[in-house]
């Protein structure tokens with residue numbers, strides 16, 4: 001279970017002064033659910049996800065993963081989550097197998113169960129053809145699968161995908177969406193951040209629409225469609241964003 005309540009992150013920015021990147025964001029995600037974070041560049045999605053993965057500390061608010069506070073229990077939280085982004089750096093000289101094995105060891109897995117887990121993952125993700133290929137010689141698609149295997153190696157109950165399909169060709173992106181669905185079937189708790197509406201439509205059980213650090217609305221797509229009386233997700237999304245921008249402008253003017 002992911003529980004986020006009033007999460008806020010401010011940055012002291014030289015140009016912008018005190019800048020609120022994430023503004024009182026709240027949501028929950030249950031096991032077996034894919035929760036979408038949909039927002040344009042700069043909406044604050046990555047900041048939320050970095051706080052959940054303990055890379056950043058929140059300025060205020062609460063985030064808990066399976067009951068553990070991200071701020072107070074970062075080590076426990078790291079054991080409970082896997083993080084997949086589009087720019088995971090891999091060591092050029094390490095093979096696919098060595099890379100995933102290395103991260104399993106970092107999670108404290110013993111040799112035998114780790115080996116069994118690697119066999120299972122390489123089979124599931126169809127990576128056996130290139131288990132001995134070094135990262136320097138891998139295609140983008142191969143690298144992405146290694147990044148997924150790396151995030152799954154310790155079998156965490158929570159998986160976070162941050163703009164994970166960015167830069168992938170259609171086939172590879174499609175495979176990734178299928179991997180995410182399979183993880184839902186396995187009862188994992190999933191967050192999937194994207195700016196691509198079609199991905200949300202095809203994948204997510206519930207979605208939060210984010211803009212300028214705030215969640216503008218959240219719910220199932222059907223609930224959002226009904227609430228805003230708009231069937232087309234793209235129109236709904238841009239309608240919400242432009243209304244929010246107008247409100248910001250009139251707030252600033254008053």
Ligand SMILES: Nc1ncnc2c1ncn2[C@@H]1O[C@H](COP(=O)(O)OP(=O)(O)OP(=O)(O)O)[C@@H](O)[C@H]1O
Pocket residue numbers: 011012013019021039040041042043044045046047048163
């Ligand atoms: N270290 C930082 N210092 C100052 N501002 C930052 C810092 N990191 C992020 N920001 C700002 O916070 C806002 C939210 O950024 P964030 O990366 O979370 O957005 P995002 O929704 O993930 O968008 P993108 O898809 O572009 O990553 C942006 O305006 C960004 O410029």
